[in-house]
Every structure is written in structure tokens, then in C-alpha cells.
Amino acid sequence: MPTVKLTLPHHAYDIVIEPGALAQAGERVRAVVPHERAAVVADENIRSTYGRAVHEALEHAGYDAAVCSMSASESSKTLDTVAGLLDTMLEHRMERRSPVVAVGGGITGDVAGYAAASLLRGVPFVQCPTTLLAMVDASVGGKTGVNTRQGKNLVGAFHQPALVLIDPDTLATLPPRDLRGGLAECVKHGVIRDAGLFDWIDANLDAVLGLERDALVELIRRNVAIKAAVVQEDETEQGVRAHLNFGHTFAHAIEATQDPSADPYSHGEAVALGMVAAARLAVDAGRCEPAVLDRLERLLDRIGLPTSSDRLVPEDALLAVMRSDKKVRDGRVRLVLPDAMGAVSVVDDTPDAAVRAAWASLRG
Ligand SMILES: NC(=O)c1ccc[n+]([C@@H]2O[C@H](COP(=O)([O-])OP(=O)(O)OC[C@H]3O[C@@H](n4cnc5c(N)ncnc54)[C@H](O)[C@@H]3O)[C@@H](O)[C@H]2O)c1
Numbered sequence: 466m467p468t469v470k471l472t473l474p475h476h477a478y479d480i481v482i483e484p485g486a487l488a489q490a491g492e493r494v495r496a497v498v499p500h501e502r503a504a505v506v507a508d509e510n511i512r513s514t515y516g517r518a519v520h521e522a523l524e525h526a527g528y529d530a531a532v533c534s535m536s537a538s539e540s541s542k543t544l545d546t547v548a549g550l551l552d553t554m555l556e557h558r559m560e561r562r563s564p565v566v567a568v569g570g571g572i573t574g575d576v577a578g579y580a581a582a583s584l585l586r587g588v589p590f591v592q593c594p595t596t597l598l599a600m601v602d603a604s605v606g607g608k609t610g611v612n613t614r615q616g617k618n619l620v621g622a623f624h625q626p627a628l629v630l631i632d633p634d635t636l637a638t639l640p641p642r643d644l645r646g647g648l649a650e651c652v653k654h655g656v657i658r659d660a661g662l663f664d665w666i667d668a669n670l671d672a673v674l675g676l677e678r679d680a681l682v683e684l685i686r687r688n689v690a691i692k693a694a695v696v697q698e699d700e701t702e703q704g705v706r707a708h709l710n711f712g713h714t715f716a717h718a719i720e721a722t723q724d725p726s727a728d729p730y731s732h733g734e735a736v737a738l739g740m741v742a743a744a745r746l747a748v749d750a751g752r753c754e755p756a757v758l759d760r761l762e763r764l765l766d767r768i769g770l771p772t773s774s775d776r777l778v779p780e781d782a783l784l785a786v787m788r789s790d791k792k793v794r795d796g797r798v799r800l801v802l803p804d805a806m807g808a809v810s811v812v813d814d815t816p817d818a819a820v821r822a823a824w825a826s827l828r829g
């Protein structure tokens with residue numbers, strides 16, 4: 466079964482992609498972090514299914530494993546939730562070598578990872594991602610953290626996992642909207658780094674949306690390989706890791722300005738709109754062929770992701786949020802713009818008028 470290895474100067478780990486992998490979590494975890502005790506942090510929506518499977522597998526392999534569950538909503542991605550997890554883990558007498566095992570989507574992984582980074586100044590961490598977004602993006606690379614009143618993901622730590630165990634079978638129960646959202650990040654990987662991946666998604670979309678096992682394994686393998694390669698080159702985002710923000714500066718502005726009570730765009734949907742805006746900006750600036758934008762819009766549309774919107778706030782408000790993004794340096798909006806399919810550049814001298822025009826073009 467496919468395994469992608471992520472190698473850093475101080476640490477290396479396997480990302481294993483295998484249907485049915487959760488049932489073998491016990492032996493897999495034991496092979497990298499043997500200990501008497503462990504803690505499973507499970508998203509409460511899947512606690513009785515995948516959470517239980519991992520817990521049973523760990524117990525079967527000889528761990529005394531505590532189970533903590535948490536709600537997977539952005540509003541519970543907080544320091545309070547981390548404090549509750551730490552409390553349970555300390556009560557369970559976790560030690561420096563006791564692994565924390567996250568089972569769930571990106572929210573669970575980020576929160577459990579931050580708890581693992583903090584507990585006893587850092588215990589081993591294992592990710593068992595159960596959303597496509599978490600499989601291809603959030604579970605790989607060691608970024609953990611929580612939201613605060615001031616914004617999303619402003620408090621956190623780099624804490625690389627000891628193992629990432631991906632069971633594509635868990636996608637069978639994922640709501641279709643979450644599957645599509647994860648695909649937005651896969652399309653992103655294609656645009657920033659791998660034109661062949663973009664072509665592959667285009668050619669195999671029906672098999673992926675139909676959850677055909679081989680197609681899912683291949684999709685996840687290719688995307689994990691890209692994320693791992695980027696993280697290997699630039700673990701702490703001093704350079705090339707910023708390419709992963711393609712579409713995201715626009716997306717964060719959408720997410721920060723939308724009404725949470727009015728069926729807001731999901732992260733993947735906001736990223737789809739953000740990628741279209743960034744590609745349109747690049748085309749209008751003469752940086753990139755219009756065919757890149759056309760192909761991007763067509764693929765996103767086939768996936769069922771938005772490429773235009775009639776519910777964005779005025780451009781000035783969106784631009785103001787972009788300027789306050791934590792990735793801004795010296796007040797300049799930094800954008801990742803496509804040069805061609807599979808290649809991007811970071812640009813920090815885009816005139817405001819061009820950014821406004823890109824927003825306006827999304828209104829269709
Ligand atoms: N650390 C990183 O590098 C990184 C990268 C990207 C995103 N993120 C973070 O990831 C989070 C988003 O992650 P997400 O999209 O996975 O969201 P999520 O964790 O909220 O999961 C989405 C929904 O799917 C449910 N769910 C999860 N797995 C399921 C399954 N197999 N079957 C049925 N339902 C299932 C969850 O309960 C939830 O309702 C954000 O908080 C974002 O900041 C982190």
C-alpha cells in the first residue's frame with residue numbers, strides 16, 4: 466500500500482494510505498511509539514464509529530487508551546477545548562512517550578495536535594484523518610493550533626506527527642459537500658505544482674466522486690506527496706510553503722466577512738472562489754495564459770464548487786481584511802498567482818485596483 470515518507474532534518478515520519486487502516490492502528494502506532502498508555506481524541510460525530518475502531522485497535526495492541534471527544538466546529542477550536550483535553554490526558558497519567566491519536570477532520574487534528582504539543586512540553590502525536598481535506602492537507606506538515614477572539618489559527622505550534630494513518634474507506638460517510646471542499650485543495654495542489662495532477666483529477670473526477678477505492682487511494686497519494694514535498698523544502702513557511710496559500714488570501718477575506726447564520730461558504734468553497742479571483746488577476750496582469758483560468762473554472766464547476774458569487778460584501782471591506790491577514794508583511798498584500806498550470810509565484814506589489822477588479826469579476 467502507498468506510503469509517503471516525510472523527512473525533515475530532525476524528524477521523519479510515514480504517511481500511510483490504506484483502506485481498512487484504522488483497524489490496524491494498534492500495531493501501526495505501537496511500531497513507532499510503543500507505550501502503556503495513549504489518548505484518543507475523536508470528533509464526536511464519528512466517535513462511535515472510527516473513534517471506537519481506533520480505540521479498540523489500540524487496546525487490542527496493549528495500550529490503556531483514554532478517549533476524549535470534542536465537537537468539530539470552528540467555535541470549539543479553542544484554548545478551552547485544549548484545556549479540557551489536557552485535563553483528561555493528565556488524569557489518565559500520560560507520560561512523555563504516551564501518544565495522542567487524533568481521529569477526525571482538520572479541526573480535531575489541529576486541536577489534538579496542539580494539546581499533544583503542550584502536554585508535558587510535547588508528546589508523540591498520530592493523525593488518523595477522516596475528511597479529504599485533513600487527509601491531503603491538514604494532517605501533514607505539523608501545523609497545529611486554535612482560534613481566538615482575534616482570528617483563526619492565531620495561536621498554535623509546529624508539532625510534527627510521528628505517523629499519519631489514512632483510511633480512505635472513512636470517506637464513505639463524509640457529507641458530499643465536505644468531499645468537494647477537500648477537492649478544492651487537491652485542485653490547488655495541481656495548479657501550484659503539478660499540472661499532471663490537475664489533468665488526473667480532470668480525467669478521474671467521476672471515479673473520485675463515486676468514491677472508487679483505487680481512485681481515492683491515488684488521489685490521496687498524489688496530494689500527500691505534494692504536501693510532504695513542500696513541507697520538506699520549507700517546514701516553517703519561510704518560502705515555498707507559502708505557495709499552499711494560493712486562493713487563500715481571497716478565501717480568508719470571504720470567510721471573515723460572510724454572515725455565519727446565512728448558509729456561509731465552506732472553506733473549500735471559499736478557496737474555489739479565491740483561486741478563481743487569483744487566476745483572473747494573473748490573467749489580467751498578463752502573467753498567465755487565459756487557458757489556465759478557463760480550465761480551473763471548468764474543473765471547479767464540474768466538482769460542484771462555486772466560481773462566481775452574488776453574496777460578497779463590497780470590495781473595500783474585502784480588501785481591508787486582506788490587509789489584516791497574518792501573512793501580510795509591511796502592510797502589503799502578498800498573493801500567490803499562477804504563472805502557468807503547475808507553477809506559481811508570490812507577488813507583493815499588486816496594485817489595489819487590480820485586487821478590487823479581481824473581486825468584482827467574481828460577481829459574475
Ligand atoms: N494544520 C493545517 O495545516 C491545516 C490545513 C488546512 C486546514 N486546517 C484546518 O482544518 C479545519 C477544517 O478541517 P475539515 O474540513 O476536515 O473540517 P472538520 O474537522 O470540521 O470536519 C468537517 C465535518 O465532517 C465531519 N466528519 C469528519 N470526518 C467524517 C467522516 N469520515 N464521515 C462523516 N463525517 C465526518 C466532522 O464532524 C465535521 O462536521 C479548519 O479548522 C482549518 O483551519 C489545518
Ligand SMILES: [Zn+2]
Pocket residue numbers: 650713732736
Ligand atoms: Zn485550505
